[in-house]
Amino acid sequence: MVANSQGTTTVLATGCSGFLGRHCAAALVRRGFNVHAVSRTRHGVAADGITWHNLDLQSREATERLIAALRPSHLLHLAWVTTPDRYRRAAENLDWMEASLALVKAFAEQGGRRFVGAGSCAEYEPMGDRCIEDKTSIRPASLYGQCKAAFWMGTDAYARNYGFSAAWGRVFLPYGPGDEPRRLVPSLLTALGAGRSIDVTDGSQVRDFVYATDVADLLVRLLETPQATGAYNVGTGHGTAVRQVIEKVARHFHALELVRFGARPGPTDEPPFLVADMAKVERGLGWRAATSIENGLEELLSKAGAFSPQSVP
C-alpha cells in the first residue's frame, strides 16, 4: 500500500507491547509498512513480521542512536505510562513528556517526514458538549492530560520548524481484545464470568467507547495521510453511559445481582460527559468507526474465557 524507493515505508512504532500498540502493529503490517518496534525486553524479527529493537525510550542517548541508525520516515508514538488507576497522576507522565520530546527531536533531526502520536480525551476541558478538536478548550484536569497536551504542543513546534507533517489522535475510551485486565470491561468479564461479585461506580458517566481495532485503523489511516495535520479525535461520536456497558455484560452472564452499583466512588476529576465530535475525521479522512459498542461487546462476550493478550489478532 505505502511505498518508498525501497518498496516499503519504514515506520518506527513505540508502545507496541501495550494494548493499543499490539493492534496498531498488526494493522501496520497488514498495510505493508516495514515495522520497527521498540521494547525494553524484546529483540529481533518476530514471526508476525515486526522487527523489535531493545530500547528504553527513557534513555535519550539510546533513542538517538536507534533513530540515527534506522532513520525512519514515519513515527507512530504510542508509548506512555498507562497503568490503570495510577496513570492519571503518576510522576512518570513528566518522564514520558520529556522522553517523547527527545524522541521527536531526534526523528526530526534525522529527516523524519510523518509523525502520528496517541493523545487523549483527557486533554480537553469538556463543557457538556461533544469535544471538537480545534474548538474545545485544552485545559486538562489530570497530570496525564497535561503532559500529553504539552508534548503535542511541543511536537507541533518541532513539526513547524523542521517541516515534517504531524497529527495527533486524541483517543477516547478504548476497549477490546487484549485490554489491561484491571480496566472496566475485562474486569467485568473476569468477575462475572467466574460468578464473582464486582464493585462499580454508579455508572452515570457517559463515555465514547471505541473498539481497539478501530483505534488502530484510524491511527494508521492518519499515518498514511500526511496532509492531515493537527489534532484528530479517535472515537465513535456516540456516547454510552458506563452503566449500560456494565448491564449488558451482566445480562450476558445472567449476573446482574453480582454488580454492586455505587460501591466504588465515581471519578472526581473526570467530567460526566466525554464524547468525541467526529466531524473533522469524517470530513478529512472519510473515516467512521466500524464497531458500535453493542457489536464490540458482543464480540468480546463471544470470546469470553479466551480473553487474554494472546487473543489479539
Next chain:
Amino acid sequence: MVANSQGTTTVLATGCSGFLGRHCAAALVRRGFNVHAVSRTRHGVAADGITWHNLDLQSREATERLIAALRPSHLLHLAWVTTPDRYRRAAENLDWMEASLALVKAFAEQGGRRFVGAGSCAEYEPMGDRCIEDKTSIRPASLYGQCKAAFWMGTDAYARNYGFSAAWGRVFLPYGPGDEPRRLVPSLLTALGAGRSIDVTDGSQVRDFVYATDVADLLVRLLETPQATGAYNVGTGHGTAVRQVIEKVARHFHALELVRFGARPGPTDEPPFLVADMAKVERGLGWRAATSIENGLEELLSKAGAFSPQSVP
C-alpha cells in the same frame, strides 16, 4: 519585603542581560530579594547588588549544577530568543523550550517553591476581542508563541507534580528605556531624532503597549504572590494603533514628513487587534499599569539622545 529564615529570599533570575530582564533585576533588588542572575559573559557580584553566575542555559548539566549549588526558592525565567524580526520563526525557540523545561525540572527537583516566567501575547489566537487568560484560545501563529505555550504547559505539569506554585506572565508589547535599538520606538527615536526618514507599516494594527517598568513591576508582584497561579496578562488593557505612536514621536521632532507609512509590509502572521484583558490581574493582584502610552512616550522623548541600555535605572 520578602524574607526567609536567612532574612532574604533567594531568586534565580534568567535573561537579566536583556531589555525586560534589566528592569526586573532592578525591581527585585528594590524589593529586597537576594538576586542571582545568569549570564554567558558576566560573573561575580555587581555594584547594583546582583550576584552574576557565568552560565549558558543551553547546557543542561551546567544549569543543573548551578541550581543544585544555589537551591533557589524562587525562579524568574525571562531568557529566550528575542532578536527582533528573527525571533518569531527562529529555530532557537525549540532550544529555549527544551532548555527551559530542563531548568524548571532542576528547580523542582531541588525544592523550588515559586516560579514566574515571561510568556507572550503571541500564544493567543485573538478573535477581535481582548485576550482573556483562561478563555481565549491558545493557538499560536508563530513558532515563538508555540514554543512559549508548550513550555508553559510543561511547566504547569511540573508544578502540579512537585507541588510548587507557578505563574506565567503573557507580555503584550513592551517598550521603554533600554529597548532593543531595532524595535519600533527606539528606531523611531533614533531616525527621526537624527532627521533621517524611516519606513514603517501602515500602522493600522492595534497593540497593548506596556512600559518596561510596569512589566517588571507586575512580574515581580507575581513572584511575591504565590497564591496567584496560572496565566496572567502583562499589559495595560488599552489598545493603541501603531500609527498613533509613530505620529506622536514624529510630531515631537516636527518630522511627520520623514515617516513613510506603508513602505514596510504589515505583519502577515499577526492579528490586527492584540490587547490584554486585565480583569484577572486587577481582581487577583489589585494591580494596574502605572504608565499610559502617552506618559511612557513623553518619558522616552524627554530623554531622547540619552537613549541607550545604560539609561536603565
